[in-house]
Structures are given as C-alpha cells and as structure tokens.
Amino acid sequence: MDGVIRLISPSSPIRRSTPLSVEAASASRRADDQVLLRVDSINKQYADQAVLSDVTFDIEAGQIIGIIGPNGAGKTTLLEVLAGILPAEASDVQWLGTPLPPSRRREAMFYLPDGVRPYQDQPATRVLSFFADVYRRSADEVASAIEAVGLTPVLQKRVHSLSKGYGRRLMLALGLLTPHPLLLMDEPFDGFDLRQIREIVGVLRKEVTKGRTLVLAIHQLRDAERVCDRFILLADGHVRGVGTLNDLRARTGIVDGNLEDIFLALT
Amino acid sequence: MPSPETFHVQSAPLQPLLVKEVWEILSGRALWTMLLLMCPLIGYSFFQAVSLYGEASSAGLQSPVLASSLSPLDGVLVPTLGASYVAVTLLFPFVAIRVLGQEKETGALRLLVQMPYHSATLITAKLVTVLAAWVLSSVPAFSALAIWRLFGGHLSAPETLNLLFGHLLYGLLVGAIALFAASVSESAATAAIVTLAFTIGSWVLDFTVAGHPGLLEWVASLSLTQVLRTFEQGLLSAGLVVGVGTAVCGFAALATIWLPPGVHVRNKLVRSIACVLVAAIVLGLATQIRLSIDVTEDRRNSFPVLDQRVLAKLAEPLVVTVHLAPEDPRYADLQRNVLAKLERVLPNLSIRLAGGRQSLPINAGDDRYGEVEYTYGRRSDISRSTSPREILPLLYSLAEVKPPAPAPGGDYPGYPLVAPGQFALLWFFCGLPFCIALLWWCSRRLPVNYRKLTKEVLS
Numbered sequence: 001m002d003g004v005i006r007l008i009s010p011s012s013p014i015r016r017s018t019p020l021s022v023e024a025a026s027a028s029r030r031a032d033d034q035v036l037l038r039v040d041s042i043n044k045q046y047a048d049q050a051v052l053s054d055v056t057f058d059i060e061a062g063q064i065i066g067i068i069g070p071n072g073a074g075k076t077t078l079l080e081v082l083a084g085i086l087p088a089e090a091s092d093v094q095w096l097g098t099p100l101p102p103s104r105r106r107e108a109m110f111y112l113p114d115g116v117r118p119y120q121d122q123p124a125t126r127v128l129s130f131f132a133d134v135y136r137r138s139a140d141e142v143a144s145a146i147e148a149v150g151l152t153p154v155l156q157k158r159v160h161s162l163s164k165g166y167g168r169r170l171m172l173a174l175g176l177l178t179p180h181p182l183l184l185m186d187e188p189f190d191g192f193d194l195r196q197i198r199e200i201v202g203v204l205r206k207e208v209t210k211g212r213t214l215v216l217a218i219h220q221l222r223d224a225e226r227v228c229d230r231f232i233l234l235a236d237g238h239v240r241g242v243g244t245l246n247d248l249r250a251r252t253g254i255v256d257g258n259l260e261d262i263f264l265a266l267t
Numbered sequence: 268m269p270s271p272e273t274f275h276v277q278s279a280p281l282q283p284l285l286v287k288e289v290w291e292i293l294s295g296r297a298l299w300t301m302l303l304l305m306c307p308l309i310g311y312s313f314f315q316a317v318s319l320y321g322e323a324s325s326a327g328l329q330s331p332v333l334a335s336s337l338s339p340l341d342g343v344l345v346p347t348l349g350a351s352y353v354a355v356t357l358l359f360p361f362v363a364i365r366v367l368g369q370e371k372e373t374g375a376l377r378l379l380v381q382m383p384y385h386s387a388t389l390i391t392a393k394l395v396t397v398l399a400a401w402v403l404s405s406v407p408a409f410s411a412l413a414i415w416r417l418f419g420g421h422l423s424a425p426e427t428l429n430l431l432f433g434h435l436l437y438g439l440l441v442g443a444i445a446l447f448a449a450s451v452s453e454s455a456a457t458a459a460i461v462t463l464a465f466t467i468g469s470w471v472l473d474f475t476v477a478g479h480p481g482l483l484e485w486v487a488s489l490s491l492t493q494v495l496r497t498f499e500q501g502l503l504s505a506g507l508v509v510g511v512g513t514a515v516c517g518f519a520a521l522a523t524i525w526l527p528p529g530v531h532v533r534n535k536l537v538r539s540i541a542c543v544l545v546a547a548i549v550l551g552l553a554t555q556i557r558l559s560i561d562v563t564e565d566r567r568n569s570f571p572v573l574d575q576r577v578l579a580k581l582a583e584p585l586v587v588t589v590h591l592a593p594e595d596p597r598y599a600d601l602q603r604n605v606l607a608k609l610e611r612v613l614p615n616l617s618i619r620l621a622g623g624r625q626s627l628p629i630n631a632g633d634d635r636y637g638e639v640e641y642t643y644g645r646r647s648d649i650s651r652s653t654s655p656r657e658i659l660p661l662l663y664s665l666a667e668v669k670p671p672a673p674a675p676g677g678d679y680p681g682y683p684l685v686a687p688g689q690f691a692l693l694w695f696f697c698g699l700p701f702c703i704a705l706l707w708w709c710s711r712r713l714p715v716n717y718r719k720l721t722k723e724v725l726s
Contacts, residue, residue, distance in 0.1 A: 087529055087532075112378075116373065117375075119291065133286075135279075
C-alpha cells in the first residue's frame with residue numbers, strides 16, 4: 001500500500017519489505033539507550049567546497065536540540081541531509097540503533113524548511129486541511145493546532161498575503177499536524193518579536209511533553225539559549241561542540257558564560 | 268495534537284492529494300487565461316468552418332453526388348479542433364508546468380516529498396490533474412460541437428469520439444512532457460522553454476522537413492503533430508495508441524525519477540537511461556502493431572465491405588513494388604487510395620519502393636518510373652493506376668478469385684448544411700468568456716465547508 005507511515009520501533013530492523021511498527025519515542029524512553037537518532041559522519045560537498053565535514057552527534061528523545069551557528073555554517077544543509085531531501089556524499093544515520101537510509105527518513109522525521117510559503121494561492125485553512133486530511137487529523141486536533149500557534153485571525157487569508165510572522169505560524173501549525181516523533185525546524189523564530197518567541201517556545205515545550213523531539217536550526221544565540229536543552233555548535237561545516245549549556249561551560253572552562261561566550265570560545 | 272505513542276496511520280488517503288492538486292490548478296491564472304484565449308480562437312475557427320461548409324453545402328443540396336462528398340468530420344470537426352490543437356501546443360504547457368513548477372519554486376515540493384506518498388503517486392496525481400485541466404480547457408471545443416448539433420448538423424459518434432480521443436492523447440503527451448520538464452528544471456521558465464522546444468519544435472519539423480525523402484522523412488515522423496493525423500483521417504490505430512501511451516508513461520516515469528530532491532544526479536541519470544531504453548523497446552514494438560479500425564461513416568480508409576471480405580481471404584503474400592519517388596503526388600494518391608487500405612486488410616503484404624527513398628530527380632531516368640508491380644504468389648501484373656477501381660480487379664485476377672458483385676445501397680449520403688455561423692460568434696466572443704470569468708470568480712471564493720471550519724475554530 002502506498003504511503004504507509006510507520007513509526008519506528010527499536011526492536012524491528014529496517015528492511016524494505018517489513019512494515020515498521022510503533023511507539024518510537026516512548027519505546028526509546030524505556031530503552032536503556034536514550035539515543036533516538038545517531039548521526040555518524042555526514043559529509044556534503046558542493047563542487048570542491050566541503051559544506052559539512054564529518055558531522056557526528058546523537059539526539060536523545062524528548063529534548064529540544066539547537067543546531068547553532070552563524071549564517072553559512074551549514075545548518076540548513078545539515079537538516080536537509082538529515083531529512084533525506086538533499087543527497088550527501090556520506091550520511092550514516094541510525095534510528096534507535098537501526099540504520100535509516102535517506103529514502104526512509106520521512107517515516108521518522110518531518111522537516112520544516114525556512115522561507116517556504118506553501119500553496120500561496122490557497123487560503124491558510126485549505127493548506128491546513130490538506131495536511132490534516134493526509135495525516136487523518138480530527139477537527140479538534142486541527143483547531144487545537146491553529147489555536148496553539150495563534151493562526152485564527154488569518155485562516156481565510158491566502159498564504160501569499162500572510163505576514164512573515166503568520167507565515168511562520170502556518171508552517172509551525174503544519175509541523176504540529178504531522179505525526180513524526182522527530183520534527184526538524186529551520187529558523188523557527190525568524191520573523192517573531194520577543195513576546196511571540198516566548199509564545200512559540202511555550203508551544204514547542206508543550207509538544208516535547210507529548211513525546212516529540214525537536215531539532216531547531218537557530219542562528220540567534222539568545223533565542224537558542226532560551227529554548228534548547230542541548231546544543232550542537234556548528235561552524236564552517238564542522239561540529240565544534242555538543243552538549244547542554246553546562247557541558248559546554250565545563251568543556252570551555254567558562255563557568256558563568258552564556259552561549260555566545262562559549263560559541264566564540266569554541267569557534 | 269500529534270502523539271507518537273498513539274499515532275498510527277496505515278495508508279495516506281489519495282483524495283486530499285487529488286483535491287489539493289485540482290485546487291492548485293484552479294487557483295492559478297494560467298488555466299483561466301488559456302480558456303479565455305481559446306474562446307475566440309476556437310470560435311473563429313468554428314465560424315469559418317461552418318461558413319465554408321455552408322458554401323459547399325449550397326451546391327450539395329442541389330446534387331446528391333456533390334452532397335456525398337460533404338463530411339462534417341473534414342468540414343467542421345477537424346478545423347474546429349485544429350484551433351484547440353494550436354492552443355494545446357502553445358498554451359497548455361504553461362498550465363501543465365504549473366502543476367509541478369509552482370510547488371518547486373515556492374519550496375512546497377520539499378514538504379510534499381516528505382509526505383507518505385510514493386513519487387510515482389505524486390506524479391500520477393499530477394497527471395490526473397493535467398487530464399482534468401485538458402478536459403476543462405476543451406470546454407470551448409465541446410461547446411462548438413454542441414452548437415453544431417443545435418444548428419442541425421450531423422455528428423457521427425465514432426468519428427467524433429475518435430477525434431476527441433486523439434486530442435486527449437495529444438494533450439496528455441504535452442502534459443507529460445511539461446511535467447518531465449518541470450521535474451528536471453529549477454524554474455518554471457526553464458521548464459517552459461524545454462516543453463516548447465518539444466511542441467513548437469515538432470511544429471517546425473512538420474513544416475520544414477515533412478514530405479522530404481529519406482532520413483528527413485523519418486525525422487518528421489517523430490513530430491508530435493503526427494499523433495493527430497491518423498485520428499483526423501478517421502482511423503483508430505492500436506499501434507499509435509500504444510505508442511503515445513508509452514510516450515506518456517515514459518515522460519511520467521522520467522518525471523518520477525527526477526522528482527525526489529534527495530537522490531544523487533548520477534543515480535537519476537542511470538534510472539533515466541534504463542527508462543528510456545524500456546520506452547524505446549516498447550515504442551519499437553508498437554510500430555509493429557498493424558491493427559487499426561476505420562471509424563469513418565463513409566469508410567474512406569477501407570475498400571467496400573464485400574471487397575474487404577474477399578481480400579482478407581488471400582492467403583499468399585502480395586508484394587507491391589512501386590516505381591515512384593516518395594514525394595511524387597501519385598505515390599501519395601496510391602498510398603491513400605490503395606496501399607493503406609491493402610495494409611489494413613491483407614495479412615501478408617509487403618510494399619517496397621523500387622528506388623528506395625531516393626528523390627524525384629534521381630528516379631527521373633528510370634524507364635519504369637510510374638509503374639506499380641503487383642506480385643501475388645508466382646503471378647504478377649503492372650499498373651500505373653492509383654485507383655482501387657482498377658487495382659482491385661487486377662488483384663482478383665492475380666489471385667484467381669471471383670470479384671464480388673457490387674452491393675446496392677450503403678453509399679455515404681453526405682450531410683450538407685447551411686447554418687448561420689455568425690450566431691456562434693456571439694457565444695464564443697461574449698457568452699462563453701462571461702461564463703468562464705464567472706467560474707473563475709467562483710473558484711476564488713472559499714468553499715462553504717472551509718468557511719464552516721473557520722467558524723468552528725473561531726467559535
């Protein structure tokens with residue numbers, strides 16, 4: 001049957017012919033190994049220029065992970081390679097200890113790109129309904145997602161006429177309607193003011209409490225510090241540090257340093 | 268809200284995908300603009316066709332002999348739908364490209380490819396949308412047929428359906444090429460250039476090299492416009508249908524291969540080569556299918572029924588050697604009046620041009636130039652005629668069979684009609700554009716169920 005969504009369990013090996021079942025995030029919590037996603041040595045080149053070099057890290061379930069780095073660090077490329085929508089020279093990814101080839105990444109994760117305004121001639125309601133129908137969401141679930149991101153005032157507006165902030169809210173609502181245990185988001189706070197960022201952080205936190213894991217690519221260090229549990233510091237396509245803020249402080253020896261100080265020390 | 272612990276979907280429904288595709292194409296300007304442009308284009312062609320048919324009919328109404336040469340297929344249907352062909356060639360690519368190109372340009376494709384649909388399902392849904400767009404863009408042509416009937420004109424159902432089927436295949440072929448172009452191109456503009464290179468290139472090919480012998484003739488036969496010729500002649504050819512179907516599936520398969528952004532280009536190239544090879548093999552096999560049905564009411568592509576029955580029983584091979592250059596008008600007459608009909612009825616027929624595919628000046632020195640030699644078994648005869656009235660008795664004589672007695676009646680009566688074509692102009696220049704504009708406006712409004720959903724959320 002076409003289009004089967006199968007959430008991946010730690011017990012079932014990933015084979016083309018075998019349907020993957022089940023309770024990903026909760027299973028992972030029960031498991032001794034808390035690693036949801038293991039990324040081992042991603043390499044990506046454009047012509048002769050290496051954009052990602054030997055990028056390796058782990059993602060644990062039920063956390064908000066921030067991929068932190070300046071513009072051009074390779075954050076978007078990393079997310080797209082992870083999501084399987086950009087080919088890479090090497091991209092060894094394991095989901096709960098089982099290899100996850102690029103063609104099957106969409107079964108485990110959903111990626112919300114930056115700067116995308118999907119279906120611009122359609123009203124926001126119709127775009128939401130499309131996602132809700134594909135993923136068989138109930139009217140209550142759709143209403144809940146709309147309410148959570150504050151999209152109500154613009155539901156009947158066409159996507160091309162939405163402001164940057166509402167465009168972001170629409171994308172976030174689409175992300176909330178997807179069922180995947182891992183949600184990748186590129187610059188989710190771009191276009192929001194401080195108050196709105198706090199609102200959205202609340203929405204993301206609530207999502208994590210429901211068992212989802214979020215990976216956010218953020219270039220604003222203060223925003224990242226506010227929302228993320230763990231950080232992957234990326235510069236020039238290399239991972240410069242991975243861990244919680246305290247881990248990174250310990251590694252750099254900057255006891256009271258903020259993320260900005262640590263990032264500057266490591267890059 | 269999503270919860271990984273409880274969520275479990277076995278299959279993604281196709282309906283939302285199809286609904287989304289249809290709304291996408293209805294929301295764009297391309298389809299409606301094309302429809303509005305087609306109104307005067309088809310309207311004027313129809314008006315001219317009806318006027319000319321009326322002039323010929325004036326004489327035909329006085330003489331049954333003249334009337335028998337008046338067929339609505341040639342007089343009205345082919346010229347009217349010819350305008351539709353022009354629109355599909357020049358405008359339809361922009362409509363079809365939008366089906367995929369818009370999503371590519373806005374980045375929505377990156378969301379779509381993550382959804383639980385196989386790439387082939389996505390392209391199939393888009394091809395279905397292209398088909399729906401073709402049906403909608405054919406509304407002016409359908410209305411022309413309806414007006415013709417209102418005028419009291421005759422339409423033969425098999426002829427009309429066959430011609431519409433030919434146009435449908437052509438529309439699908441252009442749509443599949445457009446989808447392929449949109450799939451490999453980064454922008455809609457590039458996709459348009461690629462598609463128009465196919466469609467207008469075919470057109471130019473037809474104008475410039477058709478009728479030339481040798482390699483040029485073969486190149487001209489690859490033109491997309493050749494697809495319609497057979498249908499316009501009132502033939503439903505199995506080989507052609509299989510060939511066009513293969514081409515449509517081939518381009519759709521190529522679009523499927525190039526759709527996923529996460530696959531290396533070299534992998535896509537390898538798969539494309541395999542796809543092209545398979546399509547080429549099937550196309551080659553399709554050329555060997557000789558089955559075709561003459562759907563014309565006047566049976567212009569067949570000998571009389573009784574002759575067909577006798578000829579079908581000739582078991583031995585018939586070899587026809589033609590001493591004519593391919594571009595000689597006599598060869599075209601012979602081909603149309605005799606050889607094409609023989610090909611459709613005789614199980615063992617081989618036709619060869621004595622001078623190969625050489626042109627007229629090279630053949631000019633041949634003493635036997637103009638002769639056509641018919642060899643059946645060990646007997647042979649020569650004729651210079653291009654008429655079945657002389658060739659059929661010659662063949663019966665060679666086969667030593669008794670010619671069938673001519674059957675009385677059954678002659679095509681012809682359908683002369685003098686109709687006030689100018690009234691149709693009012694419809695095509697005012698009524699239909701107004702209706703299309705109204706539909707366009709309606710399509711821009713939010714449907715009731717979405718308004719209801721919005722109200723529910725707001726409450």
